[in-house]
Amino acid sequence: MPTSAEQFLKAHDARLHDHVRISAGGRSHEGRVMPAHRFSGDHIVVLKLANGYNIGVSCEGAELELLERAPAAPEATAADAPLPSDLPPLTVLGTGGTIASYVDYQTGAVHPAKSAEEIVAAVTSLAEIANIHAEALLSLASEDLRPDDWSAIAKRVSELHAEDGTGVVIGHGTDTMAYTAAALAFQLPALRAPVVLTGSQRSSDRPSSDAHLNLAGAARAALTDLGEVAIAMHASSSDDIVAIWRGTRARKAHSSRRDAFTAPNGGRLGSVGDAVNFDAEYRPVANETRLEAGFDPDVALVWSHPALTAGDWEAATAGKRGVVVAGTGLGHIGSHLHAAVRATARDAVVAMTTQCLGGSTNLNVYRNGRELGEAEVVEAGDTLPETALVKLMWLLKHRPDSVAAGMGENLVGELGSRRFLD
Amino acid sequence: MTLTAGLEVHQQLDCGKLFCSCPAADGSPDPGFSRRLHATASEMGQVDAAAAAENVRDFGYHQGDGNCLVEADEEPPRGPNPEAVEVALQVAGLLGAQPLEEIHFMRKVVVDGSNTTGFQRTALVATGGRLDYDGGSVDIEQLCLEEDSCRRGEGEDEFLLDRLGVPLLEISTAPQLHSPEAVQAAARTMGLLLRACRVRRGLGTIRQDLNVSIPQGVRVELKGFQDLGTMPQVVEREMERQAILATVEACEPGPAIEITALLKKSREAWGCRLPGWASLLGSPESPADHPRLGRELADHARRAGVAGLLQSDELPAHGVSAEEAAVIATELDCRKVDAFILVFEKKTLAKAALARACNRARQGGVPHEVRRVLAEGGSRYLRPMPGAARMYPETDISPLRLAGNAVELPPTLAERIAVLPLGAQQAGQLVRARLDARFHALVAAGGPPKTVARLLLHQLPELRKARLPAPSEAVLGELLAAVADGKLAKEGVEDALAALARGEALPEQAASGAGELDAFIEQLLAERKDFVQQRGMEAVGPLMGTVMGEFRGRVDGALVSERLRVKLGEFLG
Ligand SMILES: [Zn+2]
Numbered sequence: 001m002p003t004s005a006e007q008f009l010k011a012h013d014a015r016l017h018d019h020v021r022i023s024a025g026g027r028s029h030e031g032r033v034m035p036a037h038r039f040s041g042d043h044i045v046v047l048k049l050a051n052g053y054n055i056g057v058s059c060e061g062a063e064l065e066l067l068e069r070a071p072a073a074p075e076a077t078a079a080d081a082p083l084p085s086d087l088p089p090l091t092v093l094g095t096g097g098t099i100a101s102y103v104d105y106q107t108g109a110v111h112p113a114k115s116a117e118e119i120v121a122a123v124t125s126l127a128e129i130a131n132i133h134a135e136a137l138l139s140l141a142s143e144d145l146r147p148d149d150w151s152a153i154a155k156r157v158s159e160l161h162a163e164d165g166t167g168v169v170i171g172h173g174t175d176t177m178a179y180t181a182a183a184l185a186f187q188l189p190a191l192r193a194p195v196v197l198t199g200s201q202r203s204s205d206r207p208s209s210d211a212h213l214n215l216a217g218a219a220r221a222a223l224t225d226l227g228e229v230a231i232a233m234h235a236s237s238s239d240d241i242v243a244i245w246r247g248t249r250a251r252k253a254h255s256s257r258r259d260a261f262t263a264p265n266g267g268r269l270g271s272v273g274d275a276v277n278f279d280a281e282y283r284p285v286a287n288e289t290r291l292e293a294g295f296d297p298d299v300a301l302v303w304s305h306p307a308l309t310a311g312d313w314e315a316a317t318a319g320k321r322g323v324v325v326a327g328t329g330l331g332h333i334g335s336h337l338h339a340a341v342r343a344t345a346r347d348a349v350v351a352m353t354t355q356c357l358g359g360s361t362n363l364n365v366y367r368n369g370r371e372l373g374e375a376e377v378v379e380a381g382d383t384l385p386e387t388a389l390v391k392l393m394w395l396l397k398h399r400p401d402s403v404a405a406g407m408g409e410n411l412v413g414e415l416g417s418r419r420f421l422d
Numbered sequence: 423m424t425l426t427a428g429l430e431v432h433q434q435l436d437c438g439k440l441f442c443s444c445p446a447a448d449g450s451p452d453p454g455f456s457r458r459l460h461a462t463a464s465e466m467g468q469v470d471a472a473a474a475a476e477n478v479r480d481f482g483y484h485q486g487d488g489n490c491l492v493e494a495d496e497e498p499p500r501g502p503n504p505e506a507v508e509v510a511l512q513v514a515g516l517l518g519a520q521p522l523e524e525i526h527f528m529r530k531v532v533v534d535g536s537n538t539t540g541f542q543r544t545a546l547v548a549t550g551g552r553l554d555y556d557g558g559s560v561d562i563e564q565l566c567l568e569e570d571s572c573r574r575g576e577g578e579d580e581f582l583l584d585r586l587g588v589p590l591l592e593i594s595t596a597p598q599l600h601s602p603e604a605v606q607a608a609a610r611t612m613g614l615l616l617r618a619c620r621v622r623r624g625l626g627t628i629r630q631d632l633n634v635s636i637p638q639g640v641r642v643e644l645k646g647f648q649d650l651g652t653m654p655q656v657v658e659r660e661m662e663r664q665a666i667l668a669t670v671e672a673c674e675p676g677p678a679i680e681i682t683a684l685l686k687k688s689r690e691a692w693g694c695r696l697p698g699w700a701s702l703l704g705s706p707e708s709p710a711d712h713p714r715l716g717r718e719l720a721d722h723a724r725r726a727g728v729a730g731l732l733q734s735d736e737l738p739a740h741g742v743s744a745e746e747a748a749v750i751a752t753e754l755d756c757r758k759v760d761a762f763i764l765v766f767e768k769k770t771l772a773k774a775a776l777a778r779a780c781n782r783a784r785q786g787g788v789p790h791e792v793r794r795v796l797a798e799g800g801s802r803y804l805r806p807m808p809g810a811a812r813m814y815p816e817t818d819i820s821p822l823r824l825a826g827n828a829v830e831l832p833p834t835l836a837e838r839i840a841v842l843p844l845g846a847q848q849a850g851q852l853v854r855a856r857l858d859a860r861f862h863a864l865v866a867a868g869g870p871p872k873t874v875a876r877l878l879l880h881q882l883p884e885l886r887k888a889r890l891p892a893p894s895e896a897v898l899g900e901l902l903a904a905v906a907d908g909k910l911a912k913e914g915v916e917d918a919l920a921a922l923a924r925g926e927a928l929p930e931q932a933a934s935g936a937g938e939l940d941a942f943i944e945q946l947l948a949e950r951k952d953f954v955q956q957r958g959m960e961a962v963g964p965l966m967g968t969v970m971g972e973f974r975g976r977v978d979g980a981l982v983s984e985r986l987r988v989k990l991g992e993f994l995g
Contacts, residue, residue, distance in 0.1 A: 018619060027520060027550075029549075034441075037526065037815075037818040037820075037821050039688075039821055040524060041523070041524055041821075044523060044524050044821075046526065046821075048810075048813075050810060051548070051810055051813075052528065052530075052809070052810030052811070052813030053528055053544075053545075053546040053566075053813060053814060054526040054813075055522045055523075055524070055525065055526060055546055055566075056522065056523050056524025056525065056526060056821055056823075057522070057523055057524075058523040058524075058825065067957075076649055091694050122473060131937075201496075202495065204462075205462055205814075206462065206529075206539060206540060206541070207459040207460050207461060207462050207473075207531060207533045207539065207540020207541060208457060208495050208539050208540040209460065209536060212458065212460060213458070231868040236455065237454075237494060237496060238455040238456040238457065239456060239457045239458045239480070240456060246938075256491065256496055256497040256498065257491065257496045257497075258496060299627060
């Protein structure tokens, strides 16, 4: 139903961006009609004044005078800079997220809508690093990506690699970037060229956006011989260094800071300033990219906590083919739940991880753990719970006969046998 | 020469920060972080000229301990602070400005590093109203509530975060001030009016900008006045500057041409011709009424990152001989009436610097620009006048309804002064020092008004100056009650405060004081018998000094005089 402000504008034949005067009670305001804000009052018309300020004016008992029709929208001036031929080629694949987001003035919120071309046009420094081919694959907020989208991205990367073997930078929302990175790592166990995910914590419509540095860092990382799926994001709050994280090891550890990502059990591969510096061992690129796309998403992730009941457990795991438990400490769950876990483990693979921010599981240390182990719960070691979830989905689809064994093996860097003091 | 000026006052509010829960405290220059800012387009798709004029470069920020992630642009803002909105509405009320139905916070793009976000959040809160000042009145155009920017740090492009986010009221008057004195009077009156509300006090908490033009000139914004006292002088200097420059015609500069080969010293150099600008650029020896456009062009060129430029009026100099200057002029196709400018840098930087200087030349004598006021009274180019294109909506803050949001207006300073039962000077001092509420409380507790005023204005500050602890409000009440009851002389307040500060009890000399006084007087009269009999009642004056010497601070002077008269009368029979 149109709001009273919309009806008011319609009744006076005033359209978006028309220059109008709205008068009521001896007071009048002149400005251009702007889209209504979602949280504005129902009777509020938003005007942009000549000095640039937006204000909300009530249409109740008001008169509207149309002063001038909106000027024709300016031609979109696409930045068609000629491609410098001496730079290496690179593909930027857009999937949505803050890095690809612009303000939606209708809702007033930041919206993932812009194409990959527009990101590239906005981030001028990219043009000095590589010959960019931009492509918008998806336009989804990070929290809206589903396992099918992981498959679509992996397939497109594999196609791009098959076509010309150039590196791929994937613009992605940061919320679930680590899930997608892990999903790509399992689906693309060998890479002919780098695959680097990046995003931004401040949208690119802001002068202080971290997209500039992150994209430049990701692009440089994607021009190396890195043969693992990686994430490239700010290393600190400053706009100077981008950290490169192993895709299966990274976690978004802060909701808003630029340096949101970390790898609790090791997995920082290197950093990018003016040049790329690798300071850990990594798998180099292979002769060709291998694709094993797709998941069986029938997996639950259960967070162990003191108030968890057998009922909760059953509700979360009923009918699932796999369960990842984010256990306490070394991988524990209350002994009152062992019977329920044992029952689930008869039909499904139950993998134990730790909900601690770092470290590995070890079910041998405490009795509670040993009993769980006897219930045929498989230890995922220091695999992050979210990575274990993705891995279990992938194993169920591609290694249905050796899922439990697979959870205990390191496939693409997700599981370590040693952990170190910093 | 007619002046047209509008005043823009920025006043910090005293209620924490606008978009987070941090206090507005001075922070320490702890090491922080560095950022780069990129000019972005408004929602109408335009990039602001002032924003585009800034180079992308590294800015350093010192975090300090009083700040959170919001100031560091590492967390979305919350708010706005309801107290700040209330103060804004109070000020609007005092000025007769009308609040808007609904306010929308905007992002005003500022990429000079002074805001970590690259924009300043600001909302238009009220329009209209009027300010009456001594000698005239001026219309209020608008009142905005915005966040203050960072303080500048020690180095170029270094900033401190403590001031960032402090609520700031920006009040703009119409361009209706027509003399430097009117500008000053309006600014002073506005300052006093603001002090009726919860505003911050002290150095840098209120700042004035001016929009100045004369009939031949254009609107120029002057920023950074040191104090109101120098305002008329700065305005006069600006009027003179505009008058001198108004006669200068814009020119269309020639192309940037490399002249490296024409110089004996081997260094890369680029130059371009400024048609018709010969002798307008000036040199350090130019008289005061010279346009000195060379300095203006250099200020613009520096924004590209060069140290400066060399121009034809100052040659031969700086290693360029007269012969070389002549060859350069020929190469650049200069006629006699033309000037030229040179930049000694590599191609990209040189061309960028020349482009900026040429852009200035195309604007003629008085461009529409923002200038920074200098300590000695003049001004220098700061940036192009920002326009509407720098504004786009702040999407992290929802619109705020103001309609139906009535606030109680605080009494003005004049009203507060008028209700004090004191002389105008003392009353004014109390109110300006924001001590009047405390004055009313202590008087209500029984303190005599004059004693309370002296206590608040002099005695307590003295105590503070001596770094002695001040007594609690309850103890002060007791002390004042003792004065009111005649138990303590008002002259004794100082000693009593000192005693309290030493940790002693409130001195008790009420009854004993009176008995002691009479005994002392009787003894004195007996000792000075001859003198007393010689002078009669006139001895009161000389004796008063002796008695007061003994009882000062303990017994009220009036009581001493009274007892002395009584006892003298008795003595003389
Ligand atoms: Zn804060």
